[in-house]
Amino acid sequence: xxxxxxxxxxxxxxQLKSKIKLTQGGxxxxxxxxxxxxxxxxxxxxxxxxxxxxxxxxxxxxxxxINIATTVKGEIAVKSAAYALxxxxxxxxxxxxxxxxxxxxxEADRIHTKIxxxxxxxxxxxxxxxxxxxxxxxxxxxxVRAAEVETTMKKLLDEIEKTKRRVNALEFKIIPELxxxxxFVKFSLEEMERENTTRLKHLKKE
Amino acid sequence: xxKRSVRKGNYAYxxxxxxxxxxHLLKEEDxxxxxxxxxxxxxxxxxxxxxxxxxxxxxxxxxxIALVEHATYQNMxxxxxxxxGASQGELAIMVAAYLEKWDIWNLKVIxxxxxxxxxxxxxxxxxxxxxxxxEASLDKLISLDSVDDVLNxxxxxxxxxxxxxxxxEYKETGNAGVIEDFLDKFxxxxxxxxxxxxxxxxxxxxxYIRKEIDVVNLRTIMKLKGEGIYGEQVMKYxxxxxxxxxxxxxxxxxxxxxxxxxxxxMSRLEVYEDYIKPVMDSDNVTNKAVxxxxxxxxxxxxxxxxxxxxxxxxxxxxxxxxKETEVRNIRIVARGVDGGLSRETIKGLLVI
Numbered sequence: 438x439x440x441x442x443x444x445x446x447x448x449x450x451x452q453l454k455s456k457i458k459l460t461q462g463g464x465x466x467x468x469x470x471x472x473x474x475x476x477x478x479x480x481x482x483x484x485x486x487x488x489x490x491x492x493x494x495x496x497x498x499x500x501x502x503i504n505i506a507t508t509v510k511g512e513i514a515v516k517s518a519a520y521a522l523x524x525x526x527x528x529x530x531x532x533x534x535x536x537x538x539x540x541x542x543x544e545a546d547r548i549h550t551k552i553x554x555x556x557x558x559x560x561x562x563x564x565x566x567x568x569x570x571x572x573x574x575x576x577x578x579x580x581v582r583a584a585e586v587e588t589t590m591k592k593l594l595d596e597i598e599k600t601k602r603r604v605n606a607l608e609f610k611i612i613p614e615l616x617x618x619x620x621f622v623k624f625s626l627e628e629m630e631r632e633n634t635t636r637l638k639h640l641k642k643e
Numbered sequence: 644x645x646k647r648s649v650r651k652g653n654y655a656y657x658x659x660x661x662x663x664x665x666x667h668l669l670k671e672e673d674x675x676x677x678x679x680x681x682x683x684x685x686x687x688x689x690x691x692x693x694x695x696x697x698x699x700x701x702x703x704x705x706x707x708i709a710l711v712e713h714a715t716y717q718n719m720x721x722x723x724x725x726x727x728g729a730s731q732g733e734l735a736i737m738v739a740a741y742l743e744k745w746d747i748w749n750l751k752v753i754x755x756x757x758x759x760x761x762x763x764x765x766x767x768x769x770x771x772x773x774x775x776x777x778e779a780s781l782d783k784l785i786s787l788d789s790v791d792d793v794l795n796x797x798x799x800x801x802x803x804x805x806x807x808x809x810x811x812e813y814k815e816t817g818n819a820g821v822i823e824d825f826l827d828k829f830x831x832x833x834x835x836x837x838x839x840x841x842x843x844x845x846x847x848x849x850x851y852i853r854k855e856i857d858v859v860n861l862r863t864i865m866k867l868k869g870e871g872i873y874g875e876q877v878m879k880y881x882x883x884x885x886x887x888x889x890x891x892x893x894x895x896x897x898x899x900x901x902x903x904x905x906x907x908x909m910s911r912l913e914v915y916e917d918y919i920k921p922v923m924d925s926d927n928v929t930n931k932a933v934x935x936x937x938x939x940x941x942x943x944x945x946x947x948x949x950x951x952x953x954x955x956x957x958x959x960x961x962x963x964x965x966k967e968t969e970v971r972n973i974r975i976v977a978r979g980v981d982g983g984l985s986r987e988t989i990k991g992l993l994v995i
Binding site: 516517523558 | 716867
């Protein structure tokens with residue numbers, strides 16, 4: 438709708454004034470939200486960096502341990518122990534709010550299984566294999582936690598982008614347009630006022 | 644199966660065969676050379692060192708590192724079977740009881756494969772038929788559909804009676820670990836029963852097995868301690884018949900909450916002074932380090948009995964221990980080279 442496509446009367450002017458006030462308030466709040474999200478993003482980014490480093494180091498450690506277990510006990514023994522595993526890792530999904538934005542909360546449940554519940558015998562299973570299994574459990578736990586942080590970071594980025602677009606739309610389009618409409622209505626009302634005064638003067642003369 | 648026989652074994656014949664085979668085992672310098680080689684070079688080297696037949700037989704099925712692993716296992720199985728086939732009388736009974744661990748290994752592979760849903764050919768590939776159970780019986784076990792059927796069939800083939808509480812615990816929890824632990828305990832019990840300690844060599848063999856049981860018990864206690872499990876729960880995995888660790892002492896060790904807490908009690912053990920103490924005194928005490936040093940003790944024990952009583956069961960067992968070690972070492976070198984482990988790490992893992 439163009440700035441001049443409004444009916445210039447007092448009621449519209451009042452409506453426009455109230456809209457401008459509301460929009461400016463919204464603009465201020467959205468700007469604060471955007472700044473808050475950016476601060477939050479940098480905090481999450483730091484966490485994500487740490488998590489990525491953690492995933493990377495846990496992966497290296499797990500691969501080294503499985504490599505040593507395969508070297509010492511052989512692929513057959515490692516494969517066989519893996520077949521025996523009865524562990525069923527569970528992931529609990531819930532959500533939490535960051536500045537009104539819902540982000541996932543991922544909790545790893547039952548990732549670490551005690552040796553007695555793994556599904557293979559305790560007596561002869563090699564400690565190399567057990568150590569490799571524990572390293573992979575740790576890696577899985579880190580990956581699950583990293584998934585939460587990474588998803589939060591991506592969601593925050595999307596939300597920042599969205600909020601930024603809204604702030605810009607309000608700042609550079611909606612508020613100027615409303616102000617222009619207000620100016621037009623004011624001008625039109627003044628013009629109508631002058632016309633009326635002139636008309637009344639003419640009527641008085643006659 | 645392992646009833647005590649009054650028939651004396653054919654020691655002279657079997658020991659002569661075993662000694663001839665032992666002379667072909669790889670030496671320390673062979674491993675030093677192999678560490679410098681690539682996997683194809685290692686394959687060629689071991690082919691020339693007595694593994695030719697198995698390498699050729701399995702070359703169509705496997706390649707690279709998998710070929711080395713399967714061929715060495717197959718070679719070991721063939722060698723052990725020939726020893727078992729050549730031995731007679733009480734010697735055959737002791738050798739069969741000693742090799743039963745490979746039957747149990749195979750049963751574990753079958754049970755794990757079945758529960759995971761691996762097909763018959765996949766399970767068969769991973770078997771090491773080095774025990775008393777022949778390949779036809781193993782094929783039959785693989786062909787059976789359920790774990791229950793496998794256990795029923797194995798109880799006939801291996802002459803094992805699975806206790807009702809073990810079966811019911813397995814059915815209740817679905818954890819095949821209870822069956823595996825029962826089989827390991829059963830193996831040691833039957834092995835102890837198969838040895839009649841009426842001669843000095845068999846007495847030494849019996850002592851060796853009893854020390855091995857001590858080592859297995861100590862390793863289990865350490866492993867569980869690493870997981871924070873101690874006390875009565877540990878005693879479930881205790882194997883009776885050890886030399887120094889009886890059930891009372893095992894209980895004392897099991898009750899200690901950490902490895903460090905058990906250290907004082909462990910000092911009573913023969914293995915402590917030379918093997919565990921140096922690890923405990925080092926800066927970096929880990930359960931694995933303790934378990935590895937205990938393993939070293941076990942291997943040194945085997946070496947000790949090697950030169951005693953040339954015409955007895957001892958040289959036969961000594962050869963089998965060395966053959967297992969050779970297969971393990973070849974695999975360590977080949978896999979270590981393939982996995983890019985440093986030469987120092989590979990050397991550290993070797994048992995020479």
